[in-house]
Amino acid sequence: MRNLFLKYLNNTISAEELKILYHYCRIDENDREIDVLIKEYFETETSLDNLAAHSNFEQLKDDSWKNIEKRLKDVPSSKNLVGSFGFKFSIAASLLILGSFSFYMFSRLKADKTRAIELQDIQPGKEPAKLIVSNGTVYNLNGKDEEVISDQSGIRYKDGDTLAKIASNELMTLMTPRGGNYKLTLQDGTRVWLNAQSSLRYPASFNGKERVVELKGEAYFEVAHNSKQPFIVTTASQKVKVLGTSFNINAYANENSTITTLVTGRVQINDKSDHKLQVLVPRQQADNNGASVTVENVDTDLYTAWKExxxxxxxxxxxxxxxxxxxxxxxxxxxxxxxxxxxxxxxxxxxxxxxxxxxxxxxxxxxxxxxxxxxxxxxx
CATH class of the missing domain: 3.55.50.30 (Phage tail protein beta-alpha-beta fold)
Structure with missing residues (x-):
């Protein structure tokens, strides 16, 4: 079958051989071997990356056979056409498209590769996140995938390297650039993932009746439980009050609304005047456009995938x-x-x-x- 297939592609196949190849291609049990033959041809002729050929193969093959079906749908049954011009034409039509498929796939893969080269390559941003202390000191943080920890001894990296000694009454602002994110563990043990072009303002230590932080942009929170000291996230349009839970807030200035997505626990959404708007339970999302709040059930993984x-x-x-x-x-x-x-x-x-x-x-x-x-x- 391999020899017949190559003869067909080289246009050296006889009428009798063409008939054999046609019948062979019509048998479902041979689909796998046909796939192998076509793939081998692509890999030899195109000199493109094999993985690219394989990743596009199934969809392209499906498209090709749909074309075959479309062009042959009006051809009478081959049973009544054996030896006739119509039967020979149906063989030629089917195998012509099979051969054209190799050109089609070659063209698609070549076009894909050319287009990828044409597009300008920009890697995700490598500008460092910044930690700004209220006294004006600015620290450029190491690595986009690192994490800083605030505790009684000051600010340190997760690996133990000390960044700075900070007084407990200082206010800190963690800022991420476009193209960068960062992780932060607050003094109470709450963990925060800060998405690109975002900032979180927080105290070095939580000493009052509430644990209050201010968010611009997007962040995911895993809040340490403390029933006596509620955790509050303020944004431009709302306040989210929790005791201990995990949730995501998207509060970018260029988005139409503030989106709060609850993964675990329970949160209460208040307006800026601290009036209760909504209470969320797990897998619910609140959309606050400033005039109203709508709640729906969602797949939370969709809204937290960025941190992974x-x-x-x-x-x-x-x-x-x-x-x-x-x-x-x-x-x-x-x-x-x-x-x-x-x-x-x-x-x-x-x-x-x-x-x-x-x-x-x-x-x-x-x-x-x-x-x-x-x-x-x-x-x-």
Whole structure:
């Protein structure tokens, strides 16, 4: 069968051999071997990365056979056409498309590779996070994946290296740049994951009746339980009051609303005047647009995937997805003509280069993007 397949691709196959190959291709049990033959041909002819060929293979093969079915749907049964011109034509039609499939896949893979090269490569930002003390001292923190700990002895890295001695009454601000995130353990044991282009203002020690922090941007909290000292996260539009729980808050200034997603425990959402708005239970999300608060049940993993290093989109409007990408890669996106009606379904590693991410969006949406420096716009 391999020899017949190669003869067909080289256009040296006889009519009798063509008939044998055609019948062979029509037998379901031979599908796996046919796949192997086609893959071998791709790998030999294209000289492209084998993994790329395999990752695209199933979808392309499916598309190819759909074309075969479409073109042969009106062909009469081969049983009545043996030896006739019609039967020979049906063989030729099927195998022509099978052969065309190799060219189709080669063209697609070559186009994919060319497009990836055309797109400018930008890695996730490497600017350091900053820790700013209220006395004006600024510390550039080591590594985007590190963690600092605030306790009675001051500020130190998780590995034990001391950063600074800080008085217990000092206010601290942890700031992440575009393209960077950071982890923080507060004096009470509460852990915070701070997303890109965000800031958290907090005291070196919690000495009052409440543990109050101020968030701009996005953060995930695992709050240490203390029933006598509630933990409060304030943002521009609300206050979230908890005793001990884990939750995510998205409060970026360029988003339309503040999104609070509860993973475990229980939280109460108040307005800026401290009037109760909503109480959330696990797997609920509150959308506060400043005028009203709506609550729905959600898959919380979708909204916390960023702290595990993944963009996760599910029915996400394209502009919303682009805002996440914009913050992570330190871009300026022109949202003119970018349709909000297009919804994204994808999971993309946040340590990917920008070209990989943009190329994935192009494949998903069918759109093309211009990337010039750090500016991104949609091709018209």
């Amino acid at each position: 290093g993944t963009f996760r989109f599910r029915s996400t409007p394209l502009p919303d997805a682009l805002r996440q990408i914009e913050r992570w890669y330190d871009l300026e996106v022109d949202y003119t003509d970018i349709p909000s009606s297009i919804k994204i379904h994808a999971s993309i590693a946040r340590d990917s280069n920008l070209s990989t991410v943009i190329h994935a969006l192009e494949k998903i949406t069918g759109l093309k993007f211009n990337v010039k420096g750090r500016s991104v716009s949609m091709m018209k």
